[in-house]
Structures are given as C-alpha cells and as structure tokens.
Amino acid sequence: MTMTDTATLKLQADTLFTRKRLTAFAFPAVILAYFAYIFFAFDIPGLSERVDLEHGKTLVSDTYSYKTHVTRDNRTAEVSIAVEGERKGTYPPGTAPDWVTLGDDTVIDLGRGNIVTFGPDIIRYNVKDYGTITARPGANGVQAVLPDGPVPDWISASKNRLSVTTDAGRLTITRNRTEVFRYSLGWELFFFTLDSPYHGMSFPDLVSRAFTGEAGAIFGDFWHNKMWRHSDVVWAIFETILMAFLGTMGAAIVALPLAFLAAKNFAPLMAIRFAARRLFDFFRGVDALIWTIILARAFGPGPLTGALAILITDTGSFGKMFSEALENVDAKQIEGIQSTGAKPLQRYRFGVIPQITPVLLSQILYFLESNTRSATIIGAITGGGIGLLLTQAMITQKDWEEVSYYIILIILMVMLMDWISGTLRRRLIKGGAAD
Amino acid sequence: MAELSVHSPTSDIRADYMDLTRRKRVYNGVLLAIFVALMVAGFITADDRNAGGFWDGLHRLFDFPAEVLGEASEKLSELPAHFVTFFPSLIETVNIAGAATLLGALCAIVLSMLSTRGLARWPRMIPVFRRAMDIMRALPEIVVALVLIFVLGGGPVPAMIAIALHTSGALGKMFSEVNENASLKPVEGLQSVGASWSQRMILGVMPQVAPNYLSYALLRFEINIRASAILGFVGAGGIGYDLKNAMSWGQGQYDEAAAIFLLLFGTIVVVDQISSALRNRLTHGARLEATL
Structure with missing residues (x-):
C-alpha cells in the first residue's frame, strides 16, 4: 500500500520536475524568439544605412566645445568675428578674442603653430609641418597655391572653393567669403554675452564689483543673457513644475469625492458604483496624449493645457486608487463617531479621512514626482515649459550645447522632485507610525 | 495636598490637550490656506502664460471631440477599413513597448542585483549603480528619443532604446526593493558549494523574486504602451x-483620427485589464503559496 503511494508520489514529482525544467528552458527561448522577431520587424539590419554618424559627431562635439567664426568679406575686406556665427554672439567692431590680432593684416592664431593671415588681398595659412597655403580670392576664383607635392586629403581645392580642415580649425575660402572656424572647449558666453561689460572678467573681479554696488547690473546681464536666456529657462522649469503641481493636486481634489461614489462600502447603489468606475477607466484609458491634443485645441498651447491634461488623466488613476483605499477603511471608527451622534459629513471628516490621509498623501506625492516627467513630455507636445525649449533647441539642429544644458536641468529637476517627494513620504510614514 | 495632587494633573492634561488641539487646528488651517493660495496663484499664472485663456476655451472644449465624432459617425462604414489600415502601426506601438519592457527588465534585473x-557583486560599487539608475529614471523618454531620432533616424528603434533606458531605471529600483526582502539562505547555500555570482543570483534569488x-514588469508594460504612443507622435514610428499625420490633414480627415483614437483607447483598456488580472493572479498565487 505504502509502496504504491510512494510510487505515485514519485511519478507526480517527476512530472512536476519535468514541467518545471521545460518552463525554465521555454521562458528564455520565448524571449529570444521575440527578440529575433523584433530584430527583423524593426529592420535593425537596415539601421546601419539610416544612422547618421556625422550627426552624432556634431552632437557630441557641440556639447563640450564651441566654434568661433572669423569671417572676411572678400569684396569689402571687412572682418567680423562671431561665436557660432550667430548675431547674438558677434564681437563688437574693433574688439576680438586674444587669438586674433586686428589691423591692416588680421592675424588669426589657431594654436599649435597654425596661423592664418588675412592680408589686404591675399590670404595666407601657415600649416604646421606642411607649409604655407596662399589664396587670392576674387572674380577669377580662389586662386589657391598649395605647397609642392601631393594634395593631402584634408585639403579640398577647386577653382571656386578651398577648404582646409585640421584639428586646429577650419579654413574655407570662396570667391566672396573667407571663413575660419576655431574650436574651443566649454559652453560659450554662458554667463555674459559679448555686449556686456562683464564679459571675460575674472571671478574675484566680479565679486569685488558686486560689493561696490554693481550686483544688480551684473545679475541683470547674466539673467538677460541673449544666448542662453537664463530667465526663460528658469521660467520654463517653473512652468513644468507648476503643470505637475496643478495637475496632481487638482486631480486629487476632483478624485476624492468621486472615489466615495466608486467604493463598495460608501455607495450602496451598484449603478452609481459602476458608472463612477467606468468614468475612471475612461479618463485613464483615453491617454494623456489624446487629452493633450483635445485640450490644446480648446485652450491653445501653454502650461494650463498641460496641467489640465495631467489633471484629467490622473483623476482616473487617483479615483481608482482612492476608492480601493476607501474600501479598506476600518468601519469600527466610523461607527464610533456615529455613536456620538455625528452627522454623515462629520462621520466622513473624522471617521474616514484620518484613516486614508497617509495613503492618499503618499500616492499624491509619488505622482507629483512622476508627473514632473510627464509635464516635460506633455510640454514637448503641446508647447510649454522646458519640454518646449528642448524641442525648439533640437529643431535648429545646431544648438546642441543648449540641448545638453536642458537635459542636465531636466535630470536635476526630476531628481530634486524625487528627493522632495521621497523625503516627505518617509516623514509621513514615520509620523503615521508615531501616531 | 492630596486634593491638589489629584485635581491639578487632570486639569493640566485637559488644558494641554485643548491647547494642542487648538494649535493643531491653527496649523492645519494655515497649511490649508497656503495650499489654496498656491493652487489659485498657480492656476492664474498658468492661465496667463497659456496661449488661450481657460474661460475663453471652456465652451470650445467639446468642439473638437464633437467634430471628430460627427465626422466619424458620418463615415461610419469606413471605420472598419481604417482599423485594418492602422492595425500594423498599432502592432508596432505595442511591439516597441513590449521589446522595451523586456530589454529594460533584463537590464533592471542585473542592475538591481x-x-x-548582500547580493551585490561589488559591494563598493552599490552607490554608483544606484546613481546610474536614478539618472536613467529621471530622464524623460522623449528627451532620449529626440536625440536618438536625430542620430539614428526615425523609426521604432530610438523609441525602443529610450523607453528601455527609462524602464531599466524605474524597474531597477522596484526590483532592488524586492531583492531586499529575499532570503539570503539559498544564496549562502549555493555559495558554500562553490557557485559563481551569476549562478547564485539565477538559482538562489530569481526563484524567490520572479x-x-x-x-x-506587467505594470511597466501598461505604462510603456502609453509612452510608445506619445513617442510616435514626435517622430518614432x-x-x-x-x-x-491624421491630425495634420485637418478637417474632413478626422474619421481616421477617430479610428486611431478608438484603436489606442481599446488597446490601452484591454492591456490594462489583462495585466491587472494577471497581476492579481500573481500576488494571489504568491499568497496561496505562503499560506501553504
């Protein structure tokens, strides 16, 4: 008798083990098969053709360096110097960075012994370890003269165009224009633009001037920096946090009364409960993306639209969570309050709300943090906050240093909100335990 | 003497209690007032900085949905055809979310371990991995996606990488909280027979936390479907x-937009339902095992 029992048990155990072993192998196999399918469905083999490494290179080099353009109009022989070739970054006439010497001959020192000279009608480029390139741009073309020997691949010369690219910088000469790029490390003009008197001043100098009554002017020049637009950026960050705050808190305020309608122990009528729950499902199911589109049509782009989109989506999520929390409240406390003769509203206020407040607040705080991220995303779609600035900077496809600046700010902003919400939640849980 | 010692503590306690209650009430009142003021001020600021005002736009709120619904109901017979047309893109959106969740979850498992x-391979490196996960979590998907679209070109791959990156940060944190509750005994047992770190993790920890x-991961998948739809809107497939595209064609083409709205809504609801049923079963099953 016992023999057969153990035999069947052993058989059962064996089949169980076989099944477990099979699932253990089947699981990775299914994942692998899915990835294989994705590999072809997403056309990853064809990715190599679509990848634009040139784009990647500019993106990376722009994030840690910038270039200064020195441009000579070959017809008037006028020389202008501008950071990134932008009007906002143009040096006022008569001034130049220390590696450019203005005069009858403009001498540009590209560093490491590479020197470009703009003469009255001849351009000379002394390339270290190679020789001197000269050109006489004019109506007959560039007329470039290279040193003897084969032309290296970093020089491209034709009748109407000469381009020399070295590590030190780049020289491009066409009939009408001569342009030199010099690359420098860092983010250009981050603190002060060139038209500010404080540009290029050392930090101790600035501090001493700030103490002699120029603090306001110094801050003003920094705040209204045309290149980096610090005031706009701070406003955008504030707008993003505002969207998250208004959306989250508004959703909580709207969802709380609705949650009572969806909780089993507070809404005896099935129909009301059903309606409230389906309403929450609808709010959540119509995604934030669709709400954003609908709201943007009515209110136009801006932080209000984003806040309302977050509000509506999260009303659904909060409603669901709050009603679950309400279903878990202890009825004894409510009965206790009722026994003192409290009216329904008082019963809710003193019997229910204190029980669910810690749960509610911790969920709200959690959402506040995740909504900071959503607000960035919604801002990018609808046009508000830091998300808008980011997309704008990306569309120009050249201000990558600004893009990386914004990305760093976004990460810091979200981490800060994460930290605030985490600290408050921890304190809330501790406080709740002490009570 | 005896009377005093009996009388004074109770009255003291009562006074103290009333005082405490009053103070608490004042604090709560002040906090509430600050909160209301912040909400109102915030709303007014947001309204000011919005392109259109709230009160001007409120009556227009239903114009657009009405327009879309009206057009859709006019061309009701064309809707099934639209569903068929857009079904492959829907599959792509779901695939982006699915592949990104899988990739992210696999990375998250390693990162969380x-x-x-107690589990870490290099205990000194714990803060480094934690900070790395914090940064991954803090990055909104759209930022990574936009940068990658610039380099890799449009299509599903940038979206997948962007969502996977965020997912591995978010899930990594969740997973490491789960890991902290895992029993170390199986790990020590495996270590005593000379198992390597990866063997200890796969055979000792994974069965406990799977x-x-x-x-x-299922909850993340729900979230990622929404994210993948949004990323499609900025250029990923x-x-x-x-x-x-349907929106930019404007009036007269809104039946397509309506079809897409419906597809997206249906998918989100269906995935939500399936995933919440599965999750219920998972936690329920775990509870059953625990009681057994």
Whole structure:
C-alpha cells in the first residue's frame, strides 16, 4: 500500500520536475524568439544605412566645445568675428578674442603653430609641418597655391572653393567669403554675452564689483543673457513644475469625492458604483496624449493645457486608487463617531479621512514626482515649459550645447522632485507610525 | 495636598490637550490656506502664460471631440477599413513597448542585483549603480528619443532604446526593493558549494523574486504602451505617428483620427485589464503559496 503511494508520489514529482525544467528552458527561448522577431520587424539590419554618424559627431562635439567664426568679406575686406556665427554672439567692431590680432593684416592664431593671415588681398595659412597655403580670392576664383607635392586629403581645392580642415580649425575660402572656424572647449558666453561689460572678467573681479554696488547690473546681464536666456529657462522649469503641481493636486481634489461614489462600502447603489468606475477607466484609458491634443485645441498651447491634461488623466488613476483605499477603511471608527451622534459629513471628516490621509498623501506625492516627467513630455507636445525649449533647441539642429544644458536641468529637476517627494513620504510614514 | 495632587494633573492634561488641539487646528488651517493660495496663484499664472485663456476655451472644449465624432459617425462604414489600415502601426506601438519592457527588465534585473546590499557583486560599487539608475529614471523618454531620432533616424528603434533606458531605471529600483526582502539562505547555500555570482543570483534569488518581478514588469508594460504612443507622435514610428499625420490633414480627415483614437483607447483598456488580472493572479498565487 505504502509502496504504491510512494510510487505515485514519485511519478507526480517527476512530472512536476519535468514541467518545471521545460518552463525554465521555454521562458528564455520565448524571449529570444521575440527578440529575433523584433530584430527583423524593426529592420535593425537596415539601421546601419539610416544612422547618421556625422550627426552624432556634431552632437557630441557641440556639447563640450564651441566654434568661433572669423569671417572676411572678400569684396569689402571687412572682418567680423562671431561665436557660432550667430548675431547674438558677434564681437563688437574693433574688439576680438586674444587669438586674433586686428589691423591692416588680421592675424588669426589657431594654436599649435597654425596661423592664418588675412592680408589686404591675399590670404595666407601657415600649416604646421606642411607649409604655407596662399589664396587670392576674387572674380577669377580662389586662386589657391598649395605647397609642392601631393594634395593631402584634408585639403579640398577647386577653382571656386578651398577648404582646409585640421584639428586646429577650419579654413574655407570662396570667391566672396573667407571663413575660419576655431574650436574651443566649454559652453560659450554662458554667463555674459559679448555686449556686456562683464564679459571675460575674472571671478574675484566680479565679486569685488558686486560689493561696490554693481550686483544688480551684473545679475541683470547674466539673467538677460541673449544666448542662453537664463530667465526663460528658469521660467520654463517653473512652468513644468507648476503643470505637475496643478495637475496632481487638482486631480486629487476632483478624485476624492468621486472615489466615495466608486467604493463598495460608501455607495450602496451598484449603478452609481459602476458608472463612477467606468468614468475612471475612461479618463485613464483615453491617454494623456489624446487629452493633450483635445485640450490644446480648446485652450491653445501653454502650461494650463498641460496641467489640465495631467489633471484629467490622473483623476482616473487617483479615483481608482482612492476608492480601493476607501474600501479598506476600518468601519469600527466610523461607527464610533456615529455613536456620538455625528452627522454623515462629520462621520466622513473624522471617521474616514484620518484613516486614508497617509495613503492618499503618499500616492499624491509619488505622482507629483512622476508627473514632473510627464509635464516635460506633455510640454514637448503641446508647447510649454522646458519640454518646449528642448524641442525648439533640437529643431535648429545646431544648438546642441543648449540641448545638453536642458537635459542636465531636466535630470536635476526630476531628481530634486524625487528627493522632495521621497523625503516627505518617509516623514509621513514615520509620523503615521508615531501616531 | 492630596486634593491638589489629584485635581491639578487632570486639569493640566485637559488644558494641554485643548491647547494642542487648538494649535493643531491653527496649523492645519494655515497649511490649508497656503495650499489654496498656491493652487489659485498657480492656476492664474498658468492661465496667463497659456496661449488661450481657460474661460475663453471652456465652451470650445467639446468642439473638437464633437467634430471628430460627427465626422466619424458620418463615415461610419469606413471605420472598419481604417482599423485594418492602422492595425500594423498599432502592432508596432505595442511591439516597441513590449521589446522595451523586456530589454529594460533584463537590464533592471542585473542592475538591481548589483545594487542590493548582500547580493551585490561589488559591494563598493552599490552607490554608483544606484546613481546610474536614478539618472536613467529621471530622464524623460522623449528627451532620449529626440536625440536618438536625430542620430539614428526615425523609426521604432530610438523609441525602443529610450523607453528601455527609462524602464531599466524605474524597474531597477522596484526590483532592488524586492531583492531586499529575499532570503539570503539559498544564496549562502549555493555559495558554500562553490557557485559563481551569476549562478547564485539565477538559482538562489530569481526563484524567490520572479513573481514580484513579473508583476512589476506587467505594470511597466501598461505604462510603456502609453509612452510608445506619445513617442510616435514626435517622430518614432507606430500609431502615434499616424495620429499626428491624421491630425495634420485637418478637417474632413478626422474619421481616421477617430479610428486611431478608438484603436489606442481599446488597446490601452484591454492591456490594462489583462495585466491587472494577471497581476492579481500573481500576488494571489504568491499568497496561496505562503499560506501553504
């Protein structure tokens, strides 16, 4: 008798083990098969053709360096110097960075012994370890003269165009224009633009001037920096946090009364409960993306639209969570309050709300943090906050240093909100335990 | 003397209690007032900085949905055809979310093991991995996606990488919280027979935490479907991209937009339902095992 029992048990155990072993192998196999399918469905083999490494290179080099353009109009022989070739970054006439010497001959020192000279009608480029390139741009073309020997691949010369690219910088000469790029490390003009008197001043100098009554002017020049637009950026960050705050808190305020309608122990009528729950499902199911589109049509782009989109989506999520929390409240406390003769509203206020407040607040705080991220995303779609600035900077496809600046700010902003919400939640849980 | 010692503590306690209650009430009142003021001020600021005002736009709120619904109901017979047209993009959106969740979850498993005290391969590196996960979590998907679209070109791959990156940060944190509750005894047992770190993790930790992992990963999948639809809207493929196109054609083409709205809504609801049923079963099953 016992023999057969153990035999069947052993058989059962064996089949169980076989099944477990099979699932253990089947699981990775299914994942692998899915990835294989994705590999072809997403056309990853064809990715190599679509990848634009040139784009990647500019993106990376722009994030840690910038270039200064020195441009000579070959017809008037006028020389202008501008950071990134932008009007906002143009040096006022008569001034130049220390590696450019203005005069009858403009001498540009590209560093490491590479020197470009703009003469009255001849351009000379002394390339270290190679020789001197000269050109006489004019109506007959560039007329470039290279040193003897084969032309290296970093020089491209034709009748109407000469381009020399070295590590030190780049020289491009066409009939009408001569342009030199010099690359420098860092983010250009981050603190002060060139038209500010404080540009290029050392930090101790600035501090001493700030103490002699120029603090306001110094801050003003920094705040209204045309290149980096610090005031706009701070406003955008504030707008993003505002969207998250208004959306989250508004959703909580709207969802709380609705949650009572969806909780089993507070809404005896099935129909009301059903309606409230389906309403929450609808709010959540119509995604934030669709709400954003609908709201943007009515209110136009801006932080209000984003806040309302977050509000509506999260009303659904909060409603669901709050009603679950309400279903878990202890009825004894409510009965206790009722026994003192409290009216329904008082019963809710003193019997229910204190029980669910810690749960509610911790969920709200959690959402506040995740909504900071959503607000960035919604801002990018609808046009508000830091998300808008980011997309704008990306569309120009050249201000990558600004893009990386914004990305760093976004990460810091979200981490800060994460930290605030985490600290408050921890304190809330501790406080709740002490009570 | 005796009377005093009996009388004074109770009255003291009562006075103290009333005082405390009053103070608490004042604090709560002040906090509430500050909160209301912040909400109102915030609303007014947001309203000021919005392109259109709230009160001007409020009556226009239903114009657009009405327009879309009106057009859709006019061309009701064309809707099934639209569903068929846009179904492949829907599949792509779901695939982006699915592949990104899988990739992210696999990375998150490794990252979470590396950043849990007691399990970490290199205990000194725990803070490094934690900070790395914090940064991954803090990056909104759209930022990574936009940068990658610039380099890799449009299509599903940038969206997948962007969502996977965020997912591995978010799930990594969840997973490491789960890991902290895992018993170390199987790990020590395996170590005593000379198992390597990866063997200890796969054979000692994974069986304990797998149901919780799966439950969190399912929840992430729900979130990622929404994210993948949004990323489509900014240029990565999928249904979001079709929605953007349908919207830009404007009036007269809103039946397509309506079809996409319906597809997206239906998918989100269905996935939500399935995943919440599965998650219920996972936690329920875990509870059953625990009681057994």
